[in-house]
Amino acid sequence: xxxxxxxxxxxxxxxxxxQLVAAERQPVANRINLAEARTNSxxxxxxxxxxxxxxxxxxxxxxxxxxxxQKRTVSQDNDELIAVTADSSAVKGSxxxxxxxxxxxxxxxxxxxxxxxxxxxTGTLTITxxxxxxxxxxVDGANTLEDIRDAINDSPDNPGVQATLITSDDGxxxxxxASETGASSQIxxxxxGGDGMLAGFEYDPLSGTNPMTEKEVAANSxxxxxxxxxxxxxxxxxxxxEGLSISLLAAEIGTKTNVTIGFDDSAANAALSTFVNAYNxxxxxxxxxxxxxxxxxxxxxxxxxxxxxxxxxSLRRELNSVVAIDGSPFSMLLDIGxxxxxxxxxxxxxxxxxxxxxxxxxxxxxxxxxxxxGIAVRLDAFIAGLLEDSGTIGQREERLGSxxxxxxxxxxxxxxxxxxxxxxxxxxxxxxxxxxxQFQSTSSFLTSQLANLPTPRANTNS
Numbered sequence: 356x357x358x359x360x361x362x363x364x365x366x367x368x369x370x371x372x373x374q375l376v377a378a379e380r381q382p383v384a385n386r387i388n389l390a391e392a393r394t395n396s397x398x399x400x401x402x403x404x405x406x407x408x409x410x411x412x413x414x415x416x417x418x419x420x421x422x423x424x425q426k427r428t429v430s431q432d433n434d435e436l437i438a439v440t441a442d443s444s445a446v447k448g449s450x451x452x453x454x455x456x457x458x459x460x461x462x463x464x465x466x467x468x469x470x471x472x473x474x475x476x477t478g479t480l481t482i483t484x485x486x487x488x489x490x491x492x493x494v495d496g497a498n499t500l501e502d503i504r505d506a507i508n509d510s511p512d513n514p515g516v517q518a519t520l521i522t523s524d525d526g527x528x529x530x531x532x533a534s535e536t537g538a539s540s541q542i543x544x545x546x547x548g549g550d551g552m553l554a555g556f557e558y559d560p561l562s563g564t565n566p567m568t569e570k571e572v573a574a575n576s577x578x579x580x581x582x583x584x585x586x587x588x589x590x591x592x593x594x595x596x597e598g599l600s601i602s603l604l605a606a607e608i609g610t611k612t613n614v615t616i617g618f619d620d621s622a623a624n625a626a627l628s629t630f631v632n633a634y635n636x637x638x639x640x641x642x643x644x645x646x647x648x649x650x651x652x653x654x655x656x657x658x659x660x661x662x663x664x665x666x667x668x669s670l671r672r673e674l675n676s677v678v679a680i681d682g683s684p685f686s687m688l689l690d691i692g693x694x695x696x697x698x699x700x701x702x703x704x705x706x707x708x709x710x711x712x713x714x715x716x717x718x719x720x721x722x723x724x725x726x727x728x729g730i731a732v733r734l735d736a737f738i739a740g741l742l743e744d745s746g747t748i749g750q751r752e753e754r755l756g757s758x759x760x761x762x763x764x765x766x767x768x769x770x771x772x773x774x775x776x777x778x779x780x781x782x783x784x785x786x787x788x789x790x791x792x793q794f795q796s797t798s799s800f801l802t803s804q805l806a807n808l809p810t811p812r813a814n815t816n817s
Contacts, residue, residue: 372780380773387769391762393656398755400644400656404663405748407640412738414633417626418731424626424720426619427598433612438602441616443717445598451611453579454603458536458590461573463544463558466566467526471500476552482507483543484533487514493553500529503556507531516542529556533573537588541573576603579611618716620709627708630723630731631693631701634670638700641667662747667699669737674701678728683718685711688730691719 425443692707
């Protein structure tokens with residue numbers, strides 16, 4: 356940029372050029388700035404709307420799970436003997452449960468040995484649990500209690516036993532325990548071959564005498580539910596009462612624990628409130644991005660936008676649609692007390708929703724979470740398509756991003772053109788300055804010459 360002021364003429368060339376360039380730049384720059392502001396405003400509004408739609412979709416994820424509507428309450432008068440949980444398939448009812456016997460795992464202990472590192476004997480130990488057997492070979496140089504324990508635990512054919520060592524005042528013992536509780540996990544140990552010294556680890560439940568001592572019997576649990584015996588290999592009972600899982604904690608013959616199952620109305624009401632609040636949050640955002648202030652004349656960035664218009668129409672259609680579910684007394688949100696006000700927001704008639712929950716607790720959840728026709732399921736599918744990169748919002752964001760890139764390129768081209776205009780103006784004004792300087796020089800010369808001309812004499816004749 357040339358910055359010398361007018362030397363010959365005294366003109367403020369810099370100032371003149373800057374004013375001319377600014378005047379030429381301003382209309383185009385204003386158009387670019389306005390377009391950029393509008394584009395950014397629309398992008399921001401779309402981002403705000405997209406965030407609100409995503410929040411609504413997150414709420415729908417929970418509403419698609421019928422268990423969030425159909426939770427059960429469990430009350431019991433003794434929590435030391437049993438623990439009970441209920442899923443959505445459990446029905447209302449009351450049960451008396453008595454724990455007669457807890458399941459236990461078979462446990463055997465050997466006679467005491469002086470220590471854990473003295474060699475004992477050689478041969479093969481065959482350990483059988485519930486028909487599955489493993490053969491453990493014990494050889495010279497690896498036949499201490501520690502070696503036998505490790506050989507049992509490390510065998511790839513282990514049928515479900517764990518070997519440990521216990522050292523007490525009278526010596527060290529090998530303890531073999533079943534990994535699972537129940538009568539079917541009874542352990543049998545036999546020995547063969549070698550020097551015969553492994554016979555001290557034998558156990559046969561049918562034998563009257565055994566070297567190994569039974570420390571814990573292999574037993575199933577036994578519980579009475581309303582007087583009916585339920586036997587299982589573990590201490591958890593599933594399936595005896597539909598929808599209930601019963602953990603047996605302690606046995607106490609003759610003591611009954613009363614368990615009552617009910618419907619969790621508060622969970623269903625909370626699920627309905629979650630839906631209404633999530634929808635109203637989205638509706639509020641839609642109002643904000645499409646608002647119009649008549650006093651100031653300021654309009655929301657998405658006022659009249661086709662995306663918002665289609666979104667509102669689709670949401671209204673889904674909320675007012677009929678849900679066909681066989682056997683359900685409810686087919687619309689109106690049936691369970693959810694309606695729209697004059698501003699398009701949802702509201703709950705608490706008395707009507709409570710009556711619907713009392714009338715058919717499970718059907719209220721199905722209205723939202725039915726896998727085919729549930730309102731939350733259908734809304735989630737619609738919103739998922741809307742939020743995809745190839746959806747209407749994603750496509751609009753891509754177009755707006757391209758528009759911003761184009762405006763940036765236009766501004767860069769404008770800057771380049773203004774530089775050339777500035778250079779042209781400087782050249783023109785410098786030429787003018789030179790010409791004016793020449794005129795001034797000529798003027799000065801002529802003035803000087805005229806000043807040197809002889810002065811005419813005055814006439815003295817009278």
